[in-house]
Amino acid sequence: MEWASFLYENGPFHSGLEGFFDIDESDKDDVNNDSDGNDDETIQSESDIEDEPSLDDGERSGDVENTKKRPHDGGTEPVGKKKNKKTKTLDPKLYKPPTVKELNQLRETENLFNSNLFRLQLSDQGWLQSMNVKMPMKQRPFGVKGSFQFIKPSAVLIVGSFDSNCCVGPDVCVDLAVEMPQQCFQQSDHLNERYLRKRALYLCHLAGTLQSCHLVQSASFRLCQGDPSRPVLEVRPAGKLCKRVVVALRPVPQSGVFKLARFSPEKNNVRPSWFFTNSDAIEEPYPPTPHHNHSTIQDLVPTANQEYCRRALEGHSNIKDGIRLLKVWLTQRKLNKVHTILVYGYGSFGGHIVAQLVSHLVLQKRISMLGSSYQVVRATWVYLAQSDWTNFGVSLAEPSSGTPPVSEFHQHFEVVLVDSTGYCNLCANMSKETYERVKREADLAVRCLDNPNINSFQVLFMTSVPFYRQYDHIVRVSHLSRLETDQIRQLDHTNHTLPLAQVPILATLREGLGRRVTAIAVSLEDTPHWSISIEPPASADSLTVGLTLDPVHAFINIDKGPTANTEETGSNVPVKCKMNRHDGVPQAEKFRDFWGPKSELRRFPDSSICEAVVWGVTTLADKRMVCGQVVEYLLSSRLGLKVTYVADQYETLIKHSKVKPADFEYGTGEEATLAVLSVFNELSKQVRELNDLPLEIISVQGTSPVFRYTDTFPPLATQSRAGKKVTKDGPTCILLNDTSAIGMAPRWIPVIEAVIQLALSKKWPNDLEAVRRIKAAFHIEVAKCLSQQCGLTAQPHPNFVDILKSGFVFRLRLAYPREVGLLKKHVTPHGVTTYVDTDDLHQEHPSYGPACCLSKRWLAAQMIDPHHFPEIVVELLVAWLYLCPEPHEPPTQPQTAFFRFLHLLASTNWVTQPVILNFNTELTREEVVEIESTFQSSRSTLPPLFLATSYQPSGVVWTKRNPTLQVLVRTAMLAKESLTIVEEKLFSRSFDTKVIFRPPLDVYDVLIYLRPLLNPRRLEAVDVNKDQPVVNLPSYQYQKGEKLPVAGFNPVQCYLQELRETYGEFALFFHDPYGGEVVGVLWIPAAMEVLDFKVSRINSRRLVGKGPKIEPNIDTIMENFFILGTGLVRSVETNNSKLEAK
CATH class of the missing domain: 3.30.460.10 (Beta Polymerase, domain 2)
Structure with a gap:
């Protein structure tokens, strides 16, 4: 391959090119890194590693170019060999005493930093500036021992999915392992990030040299699997390939430089005295650093793991196809972020894990080598759904290889899948929540395959499942760096904020939410990507968590704790209670410690006295947000973190902000x-x-x-009385006044x-x-x-x-x-008797009703009223999201269902997709197949939206006239734009939720503006006047001889009906029935054509020229719009913005 040969033969390294990130010699007192003994064998004394030999005069000047070359191309001595020191006479032409400026600089350094090395370490990376390359990893603390010289790679190997022919598009990533020669390393490079920093500097020189190479279009850094200590270099090749091909360069040490045993989970490779300013709190023996060890060992095993995959996959294209399908499945569910082995998000279930797992199943004969890709995918899903890597991890290594036992990995990692070497846990950074999420998705995938009523391929591989549509509640936790963590974990994760905060946050949520949720998931963010000439971005300071609610327990507003007796110890708090058999601490005391001042002692109806936490709720909408109260209290009040909770923001659109009933809190209706x-x-x-x-x-x-x-x-129930100006009393009813000039419509009833x-x-x-x-x-x-x-x-x-x-x-x-027919009836405006059965659906899924209300509200806000999109059709489409929720579980939160409804409108091709609602599974499989066959064979004669139910299998009753194809296309465009806004602004505190409920008016030809006081539903408008006072409805009191109020009277709807009856052949009329103040008019193109004169066509048309031709008289029609709405219409205007656009 041209890239590999270029790096190896004509690489960016040449003899004599030197660059030191530290100008010290190797640590003399460190024990050979080949030792696999305990930590006390690795270093004799902590002070030994701090005291380095002094620098020679040539090095002291900091002038790299004038420094004398050392043996072996200017590198350090090979590991295990001693350097023979010889006394040399300095040539006065090459060396000269330091200048006054240099002496002052050295003196300043020594005074400020109590060291004559620190300033030199800083200045020794000055060569990066000449290359216009920034160090791609944070160096905290900066000072680190050892010397390093750039030497050309000993080998360049193709690894990853490209080598095994398992790449997935759209971009192709070629992963190159660039071997750093043994001469680049010293005995103690496994300690204190020395290897990781050498690796980063090696990458910097690669980047600086390749950016001027004719083969390179662009170069940038990205974190490898989201780990800030392991950047990789992404290179776009020059020419046509730059749009589709990425070359990822990953420095790895030459084979034999480090022993794998040095990085087993029990080892410590970060010394507290180096990492902390004050490390007195951590004493010997030092705690293990399994995650830090994992960052290094990942670079030691790619070749072995590649060979393991090759043994299983070579010559079996069917298995490779199965791996590709699994990668697509993971990507659609955002369980990995990028298709390359190197740059998956932190803690993701990456494609490299899939390849290793499938190879393991093949070699264990759990997957047949002769099976199809479908069988590979299904067998893998079944295995994942039944696995338990959190308690019973899996090792791909041979049982007799002498590697650490799996139990040792379980002591340090939540999820365990050990690779073929037996030392690297492929799931080291994966949280328990992510693994459980993979298991749930695998189980759901198997159920989809077994469900004959859905197109499983479309659901599993073609449908994207973004995080915000997948979970009922979303929690964005910010300012993670504020969270205090113990020094042992800081030592293990060095400068990585995300895992330091993620573990305690998830543990707190698990304990606090308990049975309220069936799943907690972590959003796997994209890995940072930046130019080689800028500083690396700061570590992620936020964490996004998704919650799937348990509809049985999520809405309970009392957390009942353990029982307690009346025995007290020095206070009024009972302490004699049930003991936790694991730690001996009373459960009541643990409960109080966890919940803090929120916990209180309460007596329950069963006479038990327990610790309890009570959450304030007044409405059903409040009950749906009990989990939000729990999360915000635990994370914000107890842990001091900033929380953005996304669950019910859009439900404000179905709340009555200007009407307040007397008998109850309105909530969401x-x-x-x-x-x-x-x-x-x-x-x-x-x-x-x-x-x-x-x-x-x-x-x-x-x-x-x-x-x-x-x-x-x-x-809403209320007292009704006749007024003076608008209404008057009749014999049994309240009537409208006879006057023709009514200034205000009566209250909407x-x-x-x-x-x-x-x-x-x-x-x-x-x-x-x-x-x-x-x-x-x-x-x-x-x-x-x-x-x-x-x-x-x-x-x-x-x-x-x-x-x-x-x-x-x-x-x-x-x-x-x-x-009369079955059970439920709905009489359409056209006199057709039809049947629905959605109230039972609401009983099973309480979020169904509010979800329908939100969906109707959005459609109406886009001025697509029930005339264009019947309400019953909206209800049935939302019901479909609950009856056929794949690739999701049925939603528990209305807002989540609303997002899915928008996606349904935006992404569904109604020409090829029938909607079949099988209420109570009354339709048999044969009947469903018959409906699908009818849809395929008679598609041209069926309505644009084919909607069949178990009561009306014909699929034409509900949608025979509306919605039309044009309305469906319009709603799809509006839904797509709304989803784009939601995805971009959902977590912004300044996000206005009403944005997607404000219609664009520039698409209409004519705008009819109405008088607000004559609109009886004006208080329901999206942007209701803030100065409008709140209407406090009095409580209903029965009065003898009470009269029927003016009910169902809406002048706006009467006006719209008359417009459609009179001018429906010329135009379409759009209006928001919930308080909209404007009517949009769209001329029908076919009606605007010039026609032959006929008496039947003369209405609202005029003669054209001398011939017997007629055309619509637009001016007269617009004038009639105003006349028909006399008193109601404020003005009729031509939409100038549309004319300008034309």
Whole structure:
């Protein structure tokens, strides 16, 4: 390969080029690094490593170019050989005494730093500036012993997925292991980051030289697997390959330089006296540094692990295909970030782990070499789902290889998968939460494969699963550096903030949340990437955690602790309680220590006295945020961290900010819905018990969205009285004033629709008009009976009867027995009787109702009202997210379901994707296949959105007229833009959640502005006037002779209906039904064409020229828009922004 030969034969190194990161000789008192004994064999005295020999005159000057060359191309002596010291006479032409400036500098250094080495160590990296390269790792502390000289690589090897032909696009990454020769190292380079810093400087010289090479387009640094101590150099080759190929250079020591046993988990390779200013707290024997050891040993094993994979994969393209599919699966779930072996995020389940695991399963004959890629993938998922690497780790090494036992790794790492050498834990940086997440995803993948009702390939490999859509609650923890950690862990992780903070944070969340969550996951952030000429970015100072809530336990507002007796010790706190058998500490005391002042002693209904923590809740929306209270208290109050909690920000859009009921806290509408259902149940019982009716009433079924928990703003009960200007009293109802100039619309009072079902009878006539007359007479009788027998105010109409009960207006319609079907009914505006069954879905998944409300609210805010996108269609699409949630689990938080709804609109190709809702699994597999076959064979005659249910398998009832293809395309574009904004701004404290609920108006041809006071739903607007006072609704009190209020009257909707009936052939009308103050008009292109003259076409058209041609009269139509809305319309304007765009 040209790259390998260039580095090896014509590399950036030449004899005599020297660069020292420290000008000291090797540590004389360190024991040979080949020793695999204990730490006391490695170094005789801590003071020995601090006291280095003095520098010779030539070195003291700091002039590298004038320094005399040393043997072996100017490098240090090979390991194990002693240097023969000879007395030499200095040539006065080459050496001269230090100048006055140099003497002052040395004296200043000695005075300031109490050392004559520190300043020289700083100045000794000056050669980096001449190359315009910055050191790619933080050097804290800066001072480190040893000398180093750049020597050309002893070998350049291709490793990783490119070598094994397991690369996954779109970019191809070629991983090159650049061997640093043995002469670059000294005996104690395993100590105190000496190897890691030599490695980084070696990389710097590579970067500085390659940036001027004709083969290189660009060069940059990136962290290897997110480890700040292990940068790699990414090079883009010149030419056409630069867009698709990346070469990753990774310095590794030559084979034999270090013994693997030196880096086993039990070893200490970071001395406290070097790392800490005051290390008195840590005494010998020094604690092990397993994570620091892992940073080094990863560079010692790539060749061995590559050979291990080669044994299993060579000649088996089917297995390699399986590995590629697994990598794609991991990438779609954000379990790894980049396709190359070198730059996966910190703690990720990278592709190198997949390759090693599959190779292990092949060599163990758990995967057949002759099996297909599907069998490889399935076998791997089954193995992962059943594995337990947190308690029973796996080693790929031979059992008799004399390597450390797996139990030794378990003492230091949460997850254990030991590589083929037996010394490197491939999952050393992986948290338990990430591993459990992989297991859950593997189990879900197997279930997807076994589910015949979904396209498993699409779900598993083609669908992206970003973190914010995957979990119910998201926690962003900032200022991790503020968290105090013990010195032992600081010594192990040196300068890496993320793992230092991640372990205690996750442990705190595990204990604090307990049964409230079924999963805790860590977001694997992208690895930093920066130019070679700038300083490396600071370590990540934030951590993002996802929570999957347990719907059974997540909403409980009391954490009940251990029981306690009344025995006390010097205070009022009972201490005699159940003991923890592991540590002997009373559980009650541990509970109090953990929760702090939040813990209190309480007596429960079962007479037990326990420690408990109580979280304040008043609404169901508050209950959904109990976990948020727990997390914010533990992390912010107890640990002092900055917490950004993402869970319910968008739920404010379905809260009544300007209307306050008297009897309950409104929340997100669930309490109002429950109040309606409670009153309706009473009314239903009264209606069924009515006497003196010709036929018995056997059921009363609600049909309004409120009965399905999906009404965005449920009705609110209140007292209704006639006013002076707008309304007046009638015999049984409050009526509108006769005046034509009403300055304000009456308060919005929605009607609640329900259907009366009668007992069967053979006396019903067959004539349609006769049936209508019988229905009208029956409505009169029902109203009369309710008034006489129940004392309710009722007003009959030919098609329905209105009833006032407990401040709500119910509208009952009589259903002809032949029209009655199964259980739930919904009568469409076109008179088609159809059936839905989503209230049971809300009972199973309480987030379904608020999720529907949010989805409807968003569509309405985009001015796509129910005329264009029927409410029942929105409800069924959201239901589909719960019935077929793959590749997710069903959401527990409404906001998460809302995000998934936006993704459904933005990414689904409705031309090829049918929506089949199998409520209660009533459809058999054969019936589902038949529906899919019908969809494929008759696609051209079916509506754009094919939506079939177990009650209406035809798929055309719900969407026969709307939404149209144009509306679906528009919603897809708006949803995609909304998701982009959410992804970019979700964690910003200044993020305005209403941004995605503000519609773009520049797409409309004409804008009709309405008078706000004539819009009865103006208080529901997204941007309601802040100066608008809050309406405090009085509590309902029954009064004898109360009258029906003006219900269901909305002038805006009446105006829209008239516009659509009159000018529907010329234009489409868009409006936000929840308080929108503007109507958008979009001309239909086909209607704007010039047509032949016909009498039937003359309406709103004018003659063109002398010929018998006509065209739409736009000016007249716009004038009629204003005339039709006289009093309601403020102005009608042409959208100039659209004209300018054209």
